[in-house]
Amino acid sequence: MARLFGFALASAALILAVTLWASSLAKLIATCVLLAWAIYARATLSRHGRSQEARRQALDSRTEGPLPPEALDYLTTVHARLELPVETRREVRAELADHLSDSIAAIQAEGQDAGFATREAIARLGRADNLARDLSKTHQSTQQLLAGAAGGVWSAGIGALQGYIFAVTIFLLLAILFAIGLRPAVDFVVTHVIRPNIDPHELGFGTALAGMLAWPAAFVAGRRGVQASAEISGRSAARLGRWWALAGLLGLGWLLMFVVTVQQSWLVVAFELVIPIAFAAGSLFRVDSHLPSVGGRWFAAAIALLLVVAIPGLMVTSYAGSSLDGSDTSYTADSIGWNHVAPHWPDDGMKFLVDGQSLVDGGVAAPAAIQVDNAPALASFRDLRIEAWRAGPYPGADVFLGLLDISYNAPFATAPAAVGPQGVIEGHLNLSHSRTERWWIFLTGIAPDGQRYWLGIRPDFVYTQFSGTIWDWLTASN
Amino acid sequence: MGVGRIRGQLLKGTTPLLVLSVLRDGELYGYEIAQRIRERSGGAFAPSEGALYPALHALEADGALVATWRESDKGPRRRYYAITPLGGALFEEREREWSSFASAMARSVVGNANG
Numbered sequence A: 001m002a003r004l005f006g007f008a009l010a011s012a013a014l015i016l017a018v019t020l021w022a023s024s025l026a027k028l029i030a031t032c033v034l035l036a037w038a039i040y041a042r043a044t045l046s047r048h049g050r051s052q053e054a055r056r057q058a059l060d061s062r063t064e065g066p067l068p069p070e071a072l073d074y075l076t077t078v079h080a081r082l083e084l085p086v087e088t089r090r091e092v093r094a095e096l097a098d099h100l101s102d103s104i105a106a107i108q109a110e111g112q113d114a115g116f117a118t119r120e121a122i123a124r125l126g127r128a129d130n131l132a133r134d135l136s137k138t139h140q141s142t143q144q145l146l147a148g149a150a151g152g153v154w155s156a157g158i159g160a161l162q163g164y165i166f167a168v169t170i171f172l173l174l175a176i177l178f179a180i181g182l183r184p185a186v187d188f189v190v191t192h193v194i195r196p197n198i199d200p201h202e203l204g205f206g207t208a209l210a211g212m213l214a215w216p217a218a219f220v221a222g223r224r225g226v227q228a229s230a231e232i233s234g235r236s237a238a239r240l241g242r243w244w245a246l247a248g249l250l251g252l253g254w255l256l257m258f259v260v261t262v263q264q265s266w267l268v269v270a271f272e273l274v275i276p277i278a279f280a281a282g283s284l285f286r287v288d289s290h291l292p293s294v295g296g297r298w299f300a301a302a303i304a305l306l307l308v309v310a311i312p313g314l315m316v317t318s319y320a321g322s323s324l325d326g327s328d329t330s331y332t333a334d335s336i337g338w339n340h341v342a343p344h345w346p347d348d349g350m351k352f353l354v355d356g357q358s359l360v361d362g363g364v365a366a367p368a369a370i371q372v373d374n375a376p377a378l379a380s381f382r383d384l385r386i387e388a389w390r391a392g393p394y395p396g397a398d399v400f401l402g403l404l405d406i407s408y409n410a411p412f413a414t415a416p417a418a419v420g421p422q423g424v425i426e427g428h429l430n431l432s433h434s435r436t437e438r439w440w441i442f443l444t445g446i447a448p449d450g451q452r453y454w455l456g457i458r459p460d461f462v463y464t465q466f467s468g469t470i471w472d473w474l475t476a477s478n
Numbered sequence B: 001m002g003v004g005r006i007r008g009q010l011l012k013g014t015t016p017l018l019v020l021s022v023l024r025d026g027e028l029y030g031y032e033i034a035q036r037i038r039e040r041s042g043g044a045f046a047p048s049e050g051a052l053y054p055a056l057h058a059l060e061a062d063g064a065l066v067a068t069w070r071e072s073d074k075g076p077r078r079r080y081y082a083i084t085p086l087g088g089a090l091f092e093e094r095e096r097e098w099s100s101f102a103s104a105m106a107r108s109v110v111g112n113a114n115g
Helices: A002-020 A024-060 A069-081 A086-109 A114-125 A128-138 A142-194 A205-233 A237-259 A266-284 A296-325 A375-380 A470-475 B003-023 B030-040 B049-061 B085-114
Strands: A369-372 A382-392 A413-419 A424-427 A438-446 A452-457 B065-070 B078-083
Touching (some): A069 A086, A069 A114, A086 A114, A086 B049, A086 B078, A128 B049, A142 A205, A205 A266, A237 A266, A237 A470, A266 A470, B003 B030, B003 B085, B030 B049, B030 B078, B049 B065, B049 B078, B078 B085
Antiparallel strands (some): A369 A424, A382 A413, A413 A424, A438 A452, B065 B078
C-alpha cells in the first residue's frame, strides 16, 4: 500500500513536471512511471480483491447467535455510525456480536440475570458513538486515502472501458435490429409524426452518438472508482462518493469544456454535458450496492459479439448516417486551408455586377475557388476579395434552402483574392469560431467608380463543421 | 479524578502492548484476549473492551496482527488474531520502552515516597 502511495505521488509529480516542461524525455519517463504505477495498482487491487472475497465468504458462511433486543439495538447503532466500507462494517458488527454474546454469557454465569448481563456487557464496550468513531479511525489514514484514490482511478478506468464496451454492444445490436426491420417504422415516425425542422448537418449526429455511448462508461467508471477507493482507503463509499462526484463534475467538466475538441452542435454540447452528470450519478446513486459482476466468460462473449456484429453494425450506422448527410459534401474549414480573417465588410451595401460575368462551380477542392470565365473583365476592378456570407433558412419553409441569411448585413469573413492561372480566383478564408455551417462564397471587387461590386458567387453553398471545445462553441458567434 | 479513571487512562496507552503480549502465546479472538489479559494480571488489569477492538484493528492495519475468520470450539465462526513477525518486533520494542518507563516511574515514585 505504501508503495502504491509512493507511485501515486511520483505520478502526480511527473504529470506536473510534464505539464511545466513538456519535453520528449519527460513524456517518456512519465509514461514509463505511469505504466509501472498502473501495473502495480492493478496488482494491489487484485490482492485486495482476493482478500475481500475471502472475508466476504467467511461472513456469508457465519451464523450469528441470538442476542437480546437491547444488544441488537446497540450493534445496529454502531453499524450505522461506522464510516467504513460495507464489508468492513459487516465484519465489525459480526465481531462485536460475538463479543457481546460471550460477554453476556459470562456475566450470566456469575449469577446475574439476563437483563443485567446485557446492560453490563454493553456498558463494557462503551458508548456506541465512541466505539464506532474509534473503530472508523483505525481503518483510516491519509496514506490509505491517497492509495484508495490511486486504486480508485485505476478501477474507474477499467469501469469506463467495461461501460463503453457494454454500450457499444447494445448499440450495435440495436443497429442490427434497425437494419432488419425497424428502419421503416423509424422513418415513418420521423417523416410523418416528428417531422423535425432541422438540418442534419448542424446536429453533429455522429459526435452526439459517441457522447451518448460514453454515458454508461461514465456511470460505471464513477461507481467502480468510488467502490475501489472506499475499500482500499477503509472509508464509507457513500461519503467518498460525494467527493468523487464533485471531482468528476469538475474534472470531466473541465476536460469537456476546455480540452476535448470534437465537432460541436447544440445537440453535441447537451450530450457531452451529460457525461460528467452520469459520472456523478454513478458515484452517488446507491453506491454501496455493487453492479452486476461480469465474469471473464461474459466479457469474452461481449468482445466476440462485438467482433461478429461490428462489421454489419458499422454498415448499418453508415447507412443510417447517409440518409442524414444527404448528397452534400461536408468538410472542415481547417481541411480547406482557409486561414485568414479579414475585417468585416463596411456597411455601405453591396452592389451587383450584371454585365456578363458568369461563374462555373469550382468544385469543392481547396482552397475556395471561383472560376471566372471572363477574367479580363476583372482587370478594371481592384481590391478583389472573397467573402463568406451566412446561408440562412428560407422564411416559412420546412427545410433549409440555403438562401442568404437576411439577418446579417455584413459577411462573416473576407479575404484578399487574386486571379490565378486559368482564370481561377483564389483566396483563403477562416470560417472557424462560428456556429454557422452553411456559407455562400462571393467574389467582390471595387470598380473605378469607387463602389464594391458583387462579381461572382459559388453556385452552391459550402458546408463547414464546427470543430472545437464546448467553450469554443459557447463563445462562438452565430 | 477517581482511581478507576486514572487506571483507565494508564491502561489506554498500554492496550496494544497487553494485546501483543497475550497473543505471543497463540492466536485468540477478541473476547478471549480481554479475558486472558484479565487473568494474567490477576484481575488488576481489565482493559476497556471499547478500547480493545480499536487497538486490535489498528494493530492489524499496521501489519502487527493478522486476522482470520474460522471455526471456534464453541459457537459460530470467530475472528482470530495472530501476531506477525512485525508484531513480534513491535512487542519487543514496546516492552523495552515500558520497562524503561516503569523503572523510571518506580524510582521516581518510590524515591519520593521514601524521601
